[in-house]
Amino acid sequence: MLLAEALMRGDLGAFDEFVEVFRSKIFHYSLMTCGHREDAEEVSQDTLLKVFENFRQLQDPRNVRAWVFRIAKNACLLKRRKSVFAPKAELSLEDFLPQLEESQGTLRMQIADWSMVPDNQFLQSQLKEILTTAIRELPEIYRSVLLLRDVEELSTEETAQILDVSLDVVKTRLHRARLAIRQKLDRHLLEASKSLSR
Amino acid sequence: MESRDTQSTDSGETEQSLGFTLEPEEIDEIAEHLQGCPPCLEFIESLKTTVQMCKDIGTTERPAPLDPATHQRLLSAYQAMRSGKSPTAAKQD
Numbered sequence: 001m002l003l004a005e006a007l008m009r010g011d012l013g014a015f016d017e018f019v020e021v022f023r024s025k026i027f028h029y030s031l032m033t034c035g036h037r038e039d040a041e042e043v044s045q046d047t048l049l050k051v052f053e054n055f056r057q058l059q060d061p062r063n064v065r066a067w068v069f070r071i072a073k074n075a076c077l078l079k080r081r082k083s084v085f086a087p088k089a090e091l092s093l094e095d096f097l098p099q100l101e102e103s104q105g106t107l108r109m110q111i112a113d114w115s116m117v118p119d120n121q122f123l124q125s126q127l128k129e130i131l132t133t134a135i136r137e138l139p140e141i142y143r144s145v146l147l148l149r150d151v152e153e154l155s156t157e158e159t160a161q162i163l164d165v166s167l168d169v170v171k172t173r174l175h176r177a178r179l180a181i182r183q184k185l186d187r188h189l190l191e192a193s194k195s196l197s198r
Numbered sequence: 199m200e201s202r203d204t205q206s207t208d209s210g211e212t213e214q215s216l217g218f219t220l221e222p223e224e225i226d227e228i229a230e231h232l233q234g235c236p237p238c239l240e241f242i243e244s245l246k247t248t249v250q251m252c253k254d255i256g257t258t259e260r261p262a263p264l265d266p267a268t269h270q271r272l273l274s275a276y277q278a279m280r281s282g283k284s285p286t287a288a289k290q291d
């Protein structure tokens with residue numbers, strides 16, 4: 001990554017850009033992990049301080065995102081005592097696949113109507129709140145994968161590096177986490193359409 | 199009537215929303231199934247929307263503006279690292 005290289009060369013513009021970019025990324029990741037703004041602010045500062053102090057330990061500038069997030073993840077763990085953590089549990093796939101319902105003698109999947117979601121601002125903002133809560137309520141091992149892969153948009157390889165797990169574990173957990181939150185949104189949409197048709 | 203103009207059968211995207219890699223034969227088989235199965239298409243569409251919404255929330259919450267004292271602390275740590283001093287030299291507390 002160019003930014004990390006410029007930083008190594010002593011480019012002050014790169015320093016400010018790096019702080020700007022990573023401070024918001026780490027803040028958001030920590031907020032979703034710890035649940036408190038003050039903790040998230042602290043984690044992002046502590047992480048950046050550690051990053052600059054130890055920057056020479058970064059062997060390959062291309063690994064900078066994974067390296068920074070790894071430090072952030074550990075800083076979040078230290079805040080754990082104060083945070084609102086969901087119980088440690090495995091998610092079972094079967095729990096998150098759509099229910100089958102019988103209609104006219106055949107089984108069919110029960111899925112809400114999602115077609116209006118992309119164009120409906122009000123529905124989107126409602127769903128965003130539900131989504132945020134759903135992510136926070138995920139068991140930690142799933143939440144961390146979903147946050148890094150889908151929210152922060154890191155690669156499978158980076159996520160595996162940060163969390164010290166295999167690529168396959170990242171993929172499996174991501175899939176289950178997505179199904180779990182999809183279902184929360186689906187339930188909300190089903191409820192919403194029921195109350196509309198009442 | 200079933201719609202065939204949906205993009206959901208694009209195998210790359212479908213794979214991405216599944217979160218794992220499929221064998222080419224599996225992709226063909228699934229693509230073929232999806233053509234004739236509206237509920238499965240709807241399901242994959244809803245999974246795609248979910249993933250897209252996750253991407254969107256990545257930028258919603260922002261930290262408070264960086265205060266000058268913290269900026270200075272970070273800059274000192276950065277400059278100390280650049281000049282090759284020990285990391286602890288940058289710490290004030």
Ligand SMILES: [Zn+2]
Nearest residue numbers: 231235237238
């Ligand atoms: Zn089907």
